[in-house]
Amino acid sequence: MDPGAIAFQLIIGVATAMLYWIVSSGLTFTFGVTRILNFAHGAFYMLGAYFTLTFFEVTGNYMVALLVGSLLVGLIGAGCERAFISKIYHLPVPFQLVLTFGLILIFEDMVRMIWGTVPKMMVAQFTGSLSVFGRTLPMFSVYIIIAGILIALLLYYVLSRTYWGMQIRAITSDPEMAMCCGLNPSFLYATAFMFGAFLAGLGGGLTLPISSAAPGMGESIIIYAFIVTVIGGLGSIKGAFISALIIGIIEAFGAFFVPWLAIALPYIALSAVLLLRPEGIFGEV
Amino acid sequence: MKSKSGGSTETIETVKRVETVATVERTSIVLMAVVAASLLIPLTGNKYALYLSTKIWILILYAIAFNVLFGYSGLLSFGHALFFSGSAYTLAILVARLDYPLAVGFILGIAAAALFSAVVGTLSLRHREIHFAMVTLAFSMLFWGIVMKWRDVTGGEDGITGFPRGFSMFWFYYFTVLVVVVSAYLMYRFVKSDIGLVLEGIRENETRVQFSGHSTLKYRLYAMLVSGTFTGVAGVLWALLDRTVTPTIAHWTFSAIPVIVTLLGGPQSFIGPAVGTIVYVIIQDLITKYTLYWQFIFGVAIVAVVLFFRGGVVGIVERYLRGR
Numbered sequence: 380m381d382p383g384a385i386a387f388q389l390i391i392g393v394a395t396a397m398l399y400w401i402v403s404s405g406l407t408f409t410f411g412v413t414r415i416l417n418f419a420h421g422a423f424y425m426l427g428a429y430f431t432l433t434f435f436e437v438t439g440n441y442m443v444a445l446l447v448g449s450l451l452v453g454l455i456g457a458g459c460e461r462a463f464i465s466k467i468y469h470l471p472v473p474f475q476l477v478l479t480f481g482l483i484l485i486f487e488d489m490v491r492m493i494w495g496t497v498p499k500m501m502v503a504q505f506t507g508s509l510s511v512f513g514r515t516l517p518m519f520s521v522y523i524i525i526a527g528i529l530i531a532l533l534l535y536y537v538l539s540r541t542y543w544g545m546q547i548r549a550i551t552s553d554p555e556m557a558m559c560c561g562l563n564p565s566f567l568y569a570t571a572f573m574f575g576a577f578l579a580g581l582g583g584g585l586t587l588p589i590s591s592a593a594p595g596m597g598e599s600i601i602i603y604a605f606i607v608t609v610i611g612g613l614g615s616i617k618g619a620f621i622s623a624l625i626i627g628i629i630e631a632f633g634a635f636f637v638p639w640l641a642i643a644l645p646y647i648a649l650s651a652v653l654l655l656r657p658e659g660i661f662g663e664v
Numbered sequence: 665m666k667s668k669s670g671g672s673t674e675t676i677e678t679v680k681r682v683e684t685v686a687t688v689e690r691t692s693i694v695l696m697a698v699v700a701a702s703l704l705i706p707l708t709g710n711k712y713a714l715y716l717s718t719k720i721w722i723l724i725l726y727a728i729a730f731n732v733l734f735g736y737s738g739l740l741s742f743g744h745a746l747f748f749s750g751s752a753y754t755l756a757i758l759v760a761r762l763d764y765p766l767a768v769g770f771i772l773g774i775a776a777a778a779l780f781s782a783v784v785g786t787l788s789l790r791h792r793e794i795h796f797a798m799v800t801l802a803f804s805m806l807f808w809g810i811v812m813k814w815r816d817v818t819g820g821e822d823g824i825t826g827f828p829r830g831f832s833m834f835w836f837y838y839f840t841v842l843v844v845v846v847s848a849y850l851m852y853r854f855v856k857s858d859i860g861l862v863l864e865g866i867r868e869n870e871t872r873v874q875f876s877g878h879s880t881l882k883y884r885l886y887a888m889l890v891s892g893t894f895t896g897v898a899g900v901l902w903a904l905l906d907r908t909v910t911p912t913i914a915h916w917t918f919s920a921i922p923v924i925v926t927l928l929g930g931p932q933s934f935i936g937p938a939v940g941t942i943v944y945v946i947i948q949d950l951i952t953k954y955t956l957y958w959q960f961i962f963g964v965a966i967v968a969v970v971l972f973f974r975g976g977v978v979g980i981v982e983r984y985l986r987g988r
Binding site for chain 2: 416463466467470472473474476477480481482483484485487488489491492504596597602605606609613630639640642643644647649654657658
């Protein structure tokens with residue numbers, strides 16, 4: 380295998396990784412703040428895809444549709460937090476997992492009711508390709524990498540440079556002290572959930588150019604997001620970024636060298652990390 | 665029925681609930697009546713009802729076996745599909761591919777589940793809560809990956825067919841009831857034994873049990889073994905019922921079934937998961953007759969249970985009985 384092929388495979392891996400990163404960033408962010416491992420994140424991802432699709436049909440502008448769609452998903456996320464999630468913060472983990480799983484079922488059937496069961500494709504976007512090392516790289520890979528980096532920068536900016544980000548960091552590191560200082564936990568949890576759902580919706584909308592929107596799409600992506608989040612360390616945003624890169628690159632090279640094993644590789648990675656370092660790469664116990 | 669509590673918030677309430685011999689007797693009379701009534705199902709000659717009730721019995725075993733680990737030692741496994749499909753696939757491979765007799769496949773299938781649970785237990789029992797759920801999920805999905813890709817042996821996405829059931833559907837029903845009732849009785853004896861008591865102690869306060877000189881890891885492994893092995897029993901029965909195994913039973917969504925039905929029925933009681941299973945299958949079956957959107961109604965039911973009825977169906981019945 381020549382160096383060009385390795386570099387090319389690496390780019391493909393990074394593109395996959397960015398998709399995983401975008402979805403798991405919201406999951407790990409929400410978990411970091413609220414301590415809820417949210418199955419319904421997959422549903423938000425699915426909603427993001429469908430909203431983007433519908434707004435695209437109305438406006439004809441993919442970027443506008445993506446933003447409006449994701450913001451709407453964010454609002455729905457906030458609504459869910461107020462209506463359901465805020466009632467289960469004190470419950471044991473199994474109840475939390477099952478409730479959010481129930482939300483997935485509800486949202487999936489609502490999508491079936493509104494958009495039907497047949498997967499929907501969007502009009503092709505980001506067509507064309509680049510020639511890299513003598514191979515054709517789909518333009519979409521380039522866009523998804525740019526989007527991933529932009530979202531990483533956005534998260535960094537929001538959390539370290541805005542007043543809201545500072546409040547979120549405060550309530551994450553010491554909820555009681557933050558409340559004593561007059562921060563409003565209900566507001567912060569709801570908005571954190573909204574932001575997480577927004578990121579999930581963004582992920583769903585961003586996959587539209589290469590894959591169709593289908594009612595079951597959330598169920599499959601959520602497991603990948605779990606894997607990435609747990610490997611990186613639950614609640615660690617930096618960890619999610621790194622572990623998404625690891626999983627994406629492992630998958631890209633796995634598909635190349637050991638195609639028969641590719642489907643199991645993320646799970647092997649997860650088992651290995653959990654056995655050697657249960658708290659994840661950047662996790663705190 | 666002795667009350668069990670899944671969470672520390674309800675512990676005090678649990679301690680307060682002192683159960684009388686009368687309730688246990690009443691429950692067992694109701695249980696026996698239900699089992700006896702269900703024995704009449706094959707005599708009606710309704711093939712669909714026969715198939716559905718066989719399936720319910722198998723899923724009941726699956727849920728009760730799962731709850732030995734979850735309800736009694738507080739460990740949430742998200743990978744029980746591994747033991748279920750592990751035994752089903754072992755039977756299918758032995759019988760359909762290697763021409764072993766059905767009985768050998770049946771027993772070795774269960775043995776395979778025991779082996780899987782020993783291995784997974786050894787590797788995962790250091791972990792708690794979410795991390796335990798994630799390790800078990802990882803192992804089961806690893807197995808799913810192997811099943812999907814190792815086509816020569818597992819048949820990939822198509823699965824394996826072409827092995828006999830050994831019984832007609834009529835007698836297979838009675839065989840299933842017998843196996844499930846005996847298995848449930850053995851598990852009941854297990855959770856009511858001294859080991860079961862220690863397990864409950866670990867669930868409520870692990871440190872104190874350690875101070876009393878018990879190896880909590882050892883007891884957890886016992887629970888894992890019992891839970892995994894009987895899940896395997898359910899798995900081989902499932903393989904025989906359909907005379908087919910497909911990767912669906914290895915996927916994580918199949919691991920979610922016992923979690924949901926247990927919470928639906930009530931993890932605090934031994935028969936809670938069984939009640940939850942019946943509700944689950946009937947909801948799924950009845951609603952699909954009227955509307956395509958059974959998931960929606962089921963999702964609403966789950967959310968309602970978590971928000972308002974955390975004792976599950978059994979909890980509601982108990983509250984009603986005590987209220988009188």
